[in-house]
Each structure stands twice: as structure tokens, then as C-alpha cells.
Amino acid sequence: MERWTSDEVKNRPEALKPLTDLLFQLADDDLVIGYRDQEWLGLAPHIEEDVAFGSIAQEEIGHAAWYFRMLEELGMGRADDLASLREARERKNAVMLELPNGEGADYLTAPHFDWDWTIVRHYLHDVWEMARLEALKTSRYLPLAEASEKILSEKRYHRAHQELWMRTMARHDSVSRQKLEAATAKAFQWLGDLPSVGPAETALEHLGIFSGVDEAKRAFWDQVDTFFGELRIHRPEAAKPLDGRQGQHTPELARALSTLSEVYRLDPTAKW
Amino acid sequence: MIGEEDVYRVLEQVHDPEIRAVNIVDLGMVWDVKASDHVVHVTLIPTFVGCSAQTIIQRVAESRLAAAFPDVRVAVDLNLSGSWHTDRISERGREALKQSGIAPPGKDLGDVACPFCGSRDAAMENLFASTSCRSLYYCRACHNPFEAFKPL
Numbered sequence: 001m002e003r004w005t006s007d008e009v010k011n012r013p014e015a016l017k018p019l020t021d022l023l024f025q026l027a028d029d030d031l032v033i034g035y036r037d038q039e040w041l042g043l044a045p046h047i048e049e050d051v052a053f054g055s056i057a058q059e060e061i062g063h064a065a066w067y068f069r070m071l072e073e074l075g076m077g078r079a080d081d082l083a084s085l086r087e088a089r090e091r092k093n094a095v096m097l098e099l100p101n102g103e104g105a106d107y108l109t110a111p112h113f114d115w116d117w118t119i120v121r122h123y124l125h126d127v128w129e130m131a132r133l134e135a136l137k138t139s140r141y142l143p144l145a146e147a148s149e150k151i152l153s154e155k156r157y158h159r160a161h162q163e164l165w166m167r168t169m170a171r172h173d174s175v176s177r178q179k180l181e182a183a184t185a186k187a188f189q190w191l192g193d194l195p196s197v198g199p200a201e202t203a204l205e206h207l208g209i210f211s212g213v214d215e216a217k218r219a220f221w222d223q224v225d226t227f228f229g230e231l232r233i234h235r236p237e238a239a240k241p242l243d244g245r246q247g248q249h250t251p252e253l254a255r256a257l258s259t260l261s262e263v264y265r266l267d268p269t270a271k272w
Numbered sequence: 273m274i275g276e277e278d279v280y281r282v283l284e285q286v287h288d289p290e291i292r293a294v295n296i297v298d299l300g301m302v303w304d305v306k307a308s309d310h311v312v313h314v315t316l317i318p319t320f321v322g323c324s325a326q327t328i329i330q331r332v333a334e335s336r337l338a339a340a341f342p343d344v345r346v347a348v349d350l351n352l353s354g355s356w357h358t359d360r361i362s363e364r365g366r367e368a369l370k371q372s373g374i375a376p377p378g379k380d381l382g383d384v385a386c387p388f389c390g391s392r393d394a395a396m397e398n399l400f401a402s403t404s405c406r407s408l409y410y411c412r413a414c415h416n417p418f419e420a421f422k423p424l
Contacts, residue, residue: 048408052400059404062322066352146352151321153355153424154404161399 001208003142006073018200019141019209020076021092025198025245026132027067028093031083032253033125034060035260036101040118043111056122056158063151070143081268084261088254092198094128095244096121096190098253116169116176116183123162124187124224128195130155131219132210140208163227170231177233184233192240195220199246274307274341279314282340286333290325290403293372296333300360303353312341314348317356320404320424326350358424374406375420384420386411394418 009015037057044050068079076082099121102114133155136148169180195217197204204210228235242248283302284295296302296316304315314333318326327350334348358377361369366376370387378384381399385392391413398408399422406419 048398051402051408052398055400055404058324059320059322062320062324062404066321143352146355147321150352150355153357154320154322157399157422 001140003145004140005142006070009141010075014203015207015209016074018203018207019144020071020074021198021200022204022210023067023071023074023144024092025094027064027071027082028091028244029097029125029129030060030064030067031260032091032093032256033097033122034058034064035256036097036099036118037122039101039111040113043113045115052161056161059154059158063154066147066151070147073143080264084264085268088249088257089247091244091247091249091253091257093244093249093253094125094194094196095242095249095253096187096194097125098244098249098256099190100252100256114183116179117186119162119165119169120180120183120187123159123166123227124191124194126155126159126162127223127227128220130159131195131216131223132197134219135210135212135216138211144209166227166231170233180231181233184228184235188236188238190241191238193243193245196243196245198243273309274312274344276305276307278340279305279307279312279337282336283314283333286329286336288319288325289328290323291369291372291374291405293368293374294361294365296329298362298365298368300356300362300365301329308344310344312337312344312346314346315353316348316350317352317354318350319356321352323404325403356424358421361421369421373418375409375418377421377423380423381407383423384409386414386416387418388416389414 009019034057037053037060040053042050044053064083065079068082071082072079101118102112130152133148133152136144137152139145139148166180169176197210197213201213205213242250280297284297286296288294288296288299299319301316301319302314303317306313314337316330316333330348330350334346337346337348361376369376373387375384375387381396384394386394389411391411393412394409395412396407397410397417401408401419405422407422408417409420410417
């Protein structure tokens with residue numbers, strides 16, 4: 001299969017649209033989960049966990065930065081602007097990833113954060129990200145194939161971290177187990193749009209930009225079922241109240257973006 | 273006429289600010305070097321994609337090369353045309369890591385020796401540590417905590 005470079009895709013409008021739509025999903029997923037992760041800095045359950053989650057946050061945002069740079073190369077605008085200035089309705093992240101770290105939690109005044117929910121959500125993100133990148137290693141778009149190979153090799157550390165926590169929660173005592181069950185129930189109320197690639201699915205498949213979407217979804221569900229089975233935690237059916245891949249979001253996303261980009265918006269031309 | 277080895281000699285003076293002991297050539301970050309009478313073109317690849325030092329390294333490499341070769345055009349790209357793995361770290365790089373108290377990467381997370389006393393009786397304390405590329409261990413033999421490069 002002949003691989004495409006950024007210049008080749010720019011001359012193929014039929015490929016540019018679905019490709020950039022997919023890249024926005026990758027970038028927005030990692031940016032918003034990285035944002036939620038970094039809100040834990042100083043609040044994680046213990047000092048080593050603070051270090052671990054700080055690293056994971058940095059890596060998620062670092063991965064997002066690469067995807068935004070790929071969008072810049074395709075003529076979509078400056079990477080920093082794409083990350084900081086787009087409205088919530090333009091964002092393609094899965095809805096679950098934008099939700100706060102706890103109930104009614106305001107980061108600055110009352111961070112009543114929920115660690116179990118944070119870990120379960122992150123685990124589900126990691127499994128989908130890995131299934132997606134595994135398929136994208138053979139993408140016809142060469143820069144994406146190369147990035148997938150590389151980012152995949154780092155993601156396994158994130159997933160190992162969440163799995164270790166979930167195993168610990170499942171077997172520690174009845175309280176930790178109940179909290180894990182509650183976090184799982186909550187995640188599945190929102191999960192529906194995560195393992196999906198949005199309205200361009202057929203085009204992505206047909207053009208060879210994302211071959212094997214169904215296989216990637218199946219891999220996601222197989223791995224999730226196997227792991228929850230091992231933990232003997234019941235997982236409900238996944239609901240999809242909103243479809244983030246189509247720009248539908250909760251008000252939480254706009255709130256997060258306004259904090260995330262507050263400094264950047266003061267002077268978008270500033271040199272850092 | 274600028275030779276590739278001249279370019280490498282300059283790049284050996286560039287360090288990752290988070291791992292001062294090892295230069296970027298020994299770290300395996302230099303993917304490609306092209307040198308001619310008019311142009312020096314270097315392609316770097318990041319160790320970890322989310323590493324916050326990468327653009328600093330790119331800028332330092334660019335300014336060092338520009339200073340060394342003032343009469344040619346210098347370009348330093350940072351991309352993922354090659355996938356960085358820990359086996360790209362040279363023998364000299366592994367030795368330098370050990371000297372600075374960081375265990376060089378092994379085959380897997382269990383394959384690690386204390387950089388201070390050499391004991392393999394070490395417990396992993398944290399998969400993550402002060403930078404993306406390292407994990408935290410505790411040596412049961414000499415009772416020192418130490419960091420180890422994550423195998424990739």
C-alpha cells in the first residue's frame with residue numbers, strides 16, 4: 001500500500017476531512033484527560049502516586065501536542081491555537097473524559113475528588129487508545145502510523161498503572177470493592193462514544209486511514225470484558241447520552257477549557 | 273566541506289537537560305544527519321513523546337550547529353520518522369547513566385541492577401519517577417533509592 005505524506009493528503013480533499021476529524025479525536029481525548037489528570041497534582045492518595053499521576057498527565061498532554069502538531073502540518077492552524085482556542089462544540093473528545101474528577105468538584109475550592117472513578121475512567125481510555133493505535137500502526141497516513149507505533153510503546157505503562165490500582169481496589173476490602181463497582185457503573189453510563197471513530201468511519205476505513213475499525217472495537221470490548229471478569233466486577237451495558245465525536249458535550253467541557261486556556265487567551269501571540 | 277562526523281562531534285556537546293551526563297548522540301536521539309557545502313540537516317527523534325525537554329534539546333542543537341557552521345544553512349527537525357527504543361542508547365551512554373546514579377534500561381522492568389552497588393536485589397517503588405523516562409527503585413542491599421531508565 002502506498003503511504004501518504006502530509007503534502008499528498010493536502011491535495012486530496014476527500015481524505016483530508018476524515019483524517020483531520022480522526023486526529024482531532026486523538027488530540028482532544030488526550031488533552032482533556034491530561035487536563036483532568038493534572039488536577040490531581042498535590043491531591044493524589046500518596047506522594048508516590050502524585051509523582052506517577054503527574055507523569056501520566058504530562059505524557060497525555062505531550063501525546064496531544066504531537067497530534068495537534070500533525071493537524072498544524074495539514075494546514076488546520078497553529079497547534080497551540082487548536083489546543084487552546086477551539087470552542088467546546090468543536091471538540092471531538094469522548095464525553096466521559098471531560099467529566100470532573102468527582103461530584104460537583106471545583107478544583108480550587110472543594111476538590112472532593114474520586115480516585116476510583118479517576119482510575120476506572122483512565123483505564124477505559126487507555127484500553128481504547130491502545131486498540132486504536134494498534135490499528136493505526138498500518139494507517140495509510142505515514143506520520144500517523146509512525147506516531148502510533150511510538151505512542152503505543154509508552155501507553156502500556158499507563159495501562160499497567162491503572163490495572164494495578166483496579167486489582168488492588170477489587171481485592172482490598174468490601175469498601176474499596178464497592179467504590180470500584182460504583183465507579184464502574186458511573187463510567188458505563190457515559191462510555192458509549194469512547195470506542196468509536198465518529199461520522200467519518202466509512203471513509204476512514206475505505207481510504208485505509210483507519211483499517212479495521214470493527215476489529216479495534218471488538219479488541220476493546222474483549223479486553224474490557226476479560227479484565228472486569230478477572231476482577232469479578234459486574235459491568236453494565238454502555239450508554240451513550242451524548243456523542244462527543246460529533247461535538248456534543250456537557251457544560252463541564254467548556255468550564256475545563258476556560259481554565260485550561262485562561263493564560264493562553266490573555267495573549268495568544270506571546271512567545272513561551 | 274563539512275562531513276557527517278563533524279556534525280556528530282557538535283551534537284555530542286548537546287545534552288538532555290534532565291540527564292546531563294549523557295549526550296544526545298549516545299542517547300540515540302539522532303536519527304539522521306545530512307551535510308553538504310550548503311546545508312546541515314539533522315533529524316532528531318524524542319525518547320518519550322511527552323518529554324518536556326525535547327524542544328529545548330532541538331533549539332540547543334540548532335544553535336550549537338549554527339555556531340559551529342556559520343556559513344551553511346542549519347535545520348534540526350524533531351519528528352517520529354524513527355521510533356526510539358532503549359536499545360538505541362550506546363554502551364558509553366549506558367555507562368554514563370550508571371555513573372550519574374541512573375540504572376540503564378534492561379530487557380524488562382525486573383531486569384535492573386543498583387547503579388551504586390551493582391546488586392540486583394532491588395524493589396520497584398514506583399513505575400513513574402522524576403521524568404517520563406524513569407522508574408523509581410529501592411536497593412535492598414545498599415539501602416539507596418535509585419532511578420532506572422524505563423525499557424521501551
